[in-house]
Amino acid sequence: MRPTGRLHLGHYHGVLKNWLELQHSYECFFFIADWHALTTHYETPLDLGQHVTDMVIDWLAAGVSPSAATVFVQSRVPEHAELHLLLSMITPLGWLERVPTYKDQQEQLRERDLATYGFLGYPVLQSADVLAYRAGLVPVGEDQVAHLEVTREIARRFNHLYGREPGFADKAEAAIDKIGKKMARRYRDLRKRFQEQGEGEALDVARALLEGQQNLSLADRERLFGYLEGGGKIILPEPQPMLTPTAKMPGLDGRKMSKSYNNAISLRSEPAQVDRQIRTMPTDPARVRRTDPGDPDKCPVWALHQVYTPEETRIELAHGCRTAGIGCLDCKRPLIEGVLAELAPIQERAREYASDPGLVRSIINEGSEAAREEARETLDEVRRAMGLDY
Ligand code: SF4
Structure with a gap:
């Protein structure tokens, strides 16, 4: 995950809840991709430290467990950079230019100059991130399968070039x-x-x-x-995509929840703020007065009810909406309660971690050291295969 600072409910439902399950079923590596942040935001590196800390606190608060998974920061494991360099030697330019997001992102972030070597090469860095741990599975959404395909191609090429050794x-x-x-x-x-x-x-x-x-x-x-x-030796196994369900978490305005749309509920928002945010959410425009009936399907509040509210209650609320039997505030109340109930234990843990920066630092240090040990083993083998073990 790129260090974008404090996380919101979109991250929680879209990514973290999945991680919480994975960490108990697989040997997991979760890392903060701080070098990746620089591929598109190289001009504003100063906030990175705070963003990294905030993000780790939110991971831990959400339930990511450093005793179940390896939690680390990319730049603390320089093996990622070395592997990135070595893999860049064998990666044809054409593979990178045809990554679908390369052109898309350049379009979307037109205000930034992304005609950089680092930006073109980020799929190689991403490949190094995965291959350094010889990961078997990478949890990805449908839209990222193409990225992983580049990683698989690079691994295949590497194995083809260096995988046959005597004995x-x-x-x-x-x-x-x-x-x-x-x-x-x-x-x-x-x-x-x-x-x-x-x-x-x-x-x-x-x-x-x-x-x-x-x-x-x-x-x-x-x-x-x-x-x-x-009969060939696989030095860098080709990772498989582990398709994760696409996040369905809607934001306060009905679009996907995202910090850049300014429609997000932060995991560490004060209850009063959450209350205000939901109370002021737009509803079906047809409900101008309390007595005007509405249609839940035209209401962003309804999309959030799908996540938080049990079906029986939803049936009652939908009926109340359509017959103008309830007002929008009545409808929002159980939603506010649902969101606050979910956030309460997360916020309590976040407070504990935030008040103990030493503990957070040592979790990052230990995780990064454990990740490094694993990556070192891969790099030893990679160097040997490439004739760099002198
Ligand atoms: Fe939306 Fe509920 Fe109001 Fe209907 S009653 S418009 S679903 S907030």
Whole structure:
């Protein structure tokens, strides 16, 4: 996540709640992409420190747990920069120029000069971010799958160029021993059997087989998979997208909740402010007077009710709206209560973390050090493969 400062309910529902589940099911790395912020906002770097702290506090307050996941800051792990540099050597310019967001963003941020080397290269930096941890899965929305595809292409090219080293077959055999020769044989049989029915299916079966091997790390499984595929060594496994449902969190004006639209409820907004924000939300314009009936489908408040209000209550409210049986303030009340109830425990934790900057700093330090250890291992292997281990 880029360090944009304090988070709002759109982040909470769109990203963080998903992370809270993932952190207990996978080995997760969550990081603040401060170098990425510089690719588009290189002229205003001064607020970065505060934004990073604010964001980490909000993550922790929302329930991201440093004991379950590795929480760190990108620039504290210089291996990202080294890998970015090394990968940039093998990345054709055309791949970067055709990333859909490259032109879009230049259009959207026309007031900024984005004809920079850093901006063009941010997909390589993003690839380094993922590949440094040999991540198996990257949680992305539908619109980011193309980005991940660049990462996969870069990994594939890297493996193709540097993945065949003498003696690898022996190492792969040893890896196969890890899951048992029987399993590997079964894989080969299956592969043969399914070949006629199409490559894709055979691979899916094989992947499912290997994924059942809980004693193997994801990276090991990917490496082994690569070996079984073609005998080459996979140094940087190709990450798979883990599609996350697109955030449906509407903002106060019905558009997507976003700081730049000025329609967001911040996670740390005072209850009185939240109350004011919701009370002053626009409603169906047809409800000029209390006695005018309205249509919930034309009302931004209704979109928020979908997130916060149980169905039975919604049925009553919709009826009240359509028959002018209730006023808009009556309708907003349960919504205000719902939002405040969700925010209360988050705000309490945020207060605790905000009052203890030393604790937040040490969480960032420890997380960054743990991430570094992991990235160092990858870089050792990358350097060796590229002949830089002298
Ligand atoms: Fe919107 Fe509720 Fe008012 Fe209907 S009653 S217009 S749904 S706020």
